[in-house]
Amino acid sequence: MKKHLHYAFCILTLLIVATGCKKNRDTETIDIGKDAFVSATSLANLTKLQLQAAATLKGFSAYAALVQYDVDFYQITYKTTYKGNKINASGLLCIPKGMTSSPALLSAQHGTMFSDADAPSNFPNSFTGFELFASTGFITVIPDFVGYGVSKDIVHPYYDMQTSALAVTDMLQAVKYYLKDKNIAFSNKLFLVGYSEGGYVTMAAQKEIETNTTDNLTLTAAAEGAGGYDVTGMLAKVATVTTYxxxxxxxxxxxxxxxxxxxxxxxxxxxxxxxxxxxxxxxxxxxxxxxxxxxxxxxxxxxxxxxxxxxxxxxxxxxxxxxxxxxNSFPNWYPVSPTRLYHGTADQNVYFETSQSTFNKFKAAGSSQLTLIPIPNGTHETSVTPMMVDALQWFKGF
The missing domain is CATH 1.10.260.160 (434 Repressor (Amino-terminal Domain))
Structure with missing residues (x-):
């Protein structure tokens, strides 16, 4: 009898410890997000039909057939770090409605922008196309980046790896806190996707998530397109051409x-x-x-x-x-999560060689779940849609 009681006591102790560890980790995640979160403002509520019409009108007709759900849109303001100081930043949160299962989180990073009016959090007056991912079944986060939205008075730190990464991970933490606070269910899967500058920012966020365990974020997969990750190689190529x-x-x-x-x-x-x-x-x-x-x-x-x-x-x-x-060209690191690099072979804005050199470097370093997908004869403009359609289907496979 004593032996059985001792065994039961050990099992009970293990359960208590395990539960305590889970509770502590969940609490840590909530605390991180609570510190980052500032506010959420409702922007729009669009139906499936409205989103299908927007997809066609804005040149994203390839996505129209994939649209399935109505979506609620919010501007999220959150804390991030710029030059060592905490500042307010912003972005767009898109939540699909009427799903029967808990949707995964997806953070989508936009390409280079110059106009303040184009910031994703200016939706519905602005439109990146990534908003449509929410209607396919992902809770979609689209950071403005530092220098746009509520932080537009700051000079955008273009191709600064650390600031780029934190703009994404801090917003994800803030959004996770907001979703938990509002009892909005989401799964434990997290996807990252981006194109052009957004491809670079996506890789920066991936590096941050994979190397900084204090973020309490776990990446499921990442899709990065034409990001110019090898900034050194990009400038070396620029030195050999006259037109751009x-x-x-x-x-x-x-x-x-x-x-x-x-x-x-x-x-x-x-x-x-x-x-x-x-x-x-x-x-x-x-x-x-x-x-x-x-x-x-x-x-x-x-x-x-x-x-x-x-x-x-x-x-x-x-x-x-x-x-x-x-x-800022990703030295001494390689991706360990499933990762796809996409790039048009005829891209004259961000040279295909910058993805090839990055792929070669990462593979040589030991990256085992990395794939380079060339888009034959794709330009910087024409490669976006084939990449996004492929990446979306790939994500759904997880």
Whole structure:
């Protein structure tokens, strides 16, 4: 009898310890999110039919047949970190209605934007296309990123790995707290997806989740498209060409690095006149990429200061800048979660070689669940839809 009582006592003790551990972990997750969460504001409630119509109207007709659910939309304001300080950031939360099972969480990262009006949290006046993922059965989170939405007065830290990552993970924590607080069910699966700058931000968030256990986030799978992850390789290629379809990207990139890393150099160090003088007003959030491109020189030798342009291909020049670029190119890490890299082979905005070099580096380092999916003859614009359709079906397989 004593033996049986001792056995029962041991089992009871283990159950209590296990339950206590689970409770502590859940409590930690809620506490992290509670600290991050600021507010939620209802923006819209759209039906399946309205979303199907929006998909067709906005050029996402390939998704229309996949739309299944009505969706509630909210602006989420949350705390994140920029240059070591806590700030308010924002994004869009999309919650499908009428599902019979608990939906997975999906964080979708948008491409490069210039106009404040395009921030995802300005929905329904703005539309990224990622909103449609919610209507296919995912609770979808779309961060504005620092520099847009409620943080629009900050210069967007373009291709800064750490700030990019935290904008995603902090919003996910805030959203998880909000969903728990409102008793909205969700599963333990988490997916990340993004294209162009969003592909880079997605990879940055993946690295943060996989390497920082204090986040209490577990990634199920990630899909990253045309993200220019090898920033060093991207700039090396730029040094060998004279034309580029979107000079606005480089205006944003150099202004971001100059501000984020406190270089505070005159823009004439990087650009010719009058571009150097005009760039701050071109990037004030009132203009889109087409307007900015039209106001900048059409060729790179005419855009860049000749000394700086020559320095891009000189290993001994601009060493501090290049070291920062290298630090943002995912050194000493590789993805361990199931990951797909997508890239159009005819992309002239973000070169296909940057995905190939990243894939090769990660595979050589030991990444065993990584796949590179070339999109034959795909440009930066035409590769978005085939990637998203494939990634969506892939996610649903989990």
């Amino acid at each position: 379809p979107d000079p606005s990207f480089f205006a944003l990139f150099m202004q971001a690095y100059n501000t984020t890393y406190n270089y505070n150099r005159p823009l004439t160090d990087f650009f010719t006149q009058p571009a150097a003088t005009n760039i701050p007003s071109l990037l004030d959030g009132s203009k889109n990429s087409d307007q900015i491109n039209a106001a900048l020189p059409a060729t790179l030798p005419a855009l860049f200061n000749p000394t700086f342009y020559a320095a891009l291909s000189n290993p001994t020049a601009e060493t501090a800048f290049k070291a920062q670029v290298a630090a």
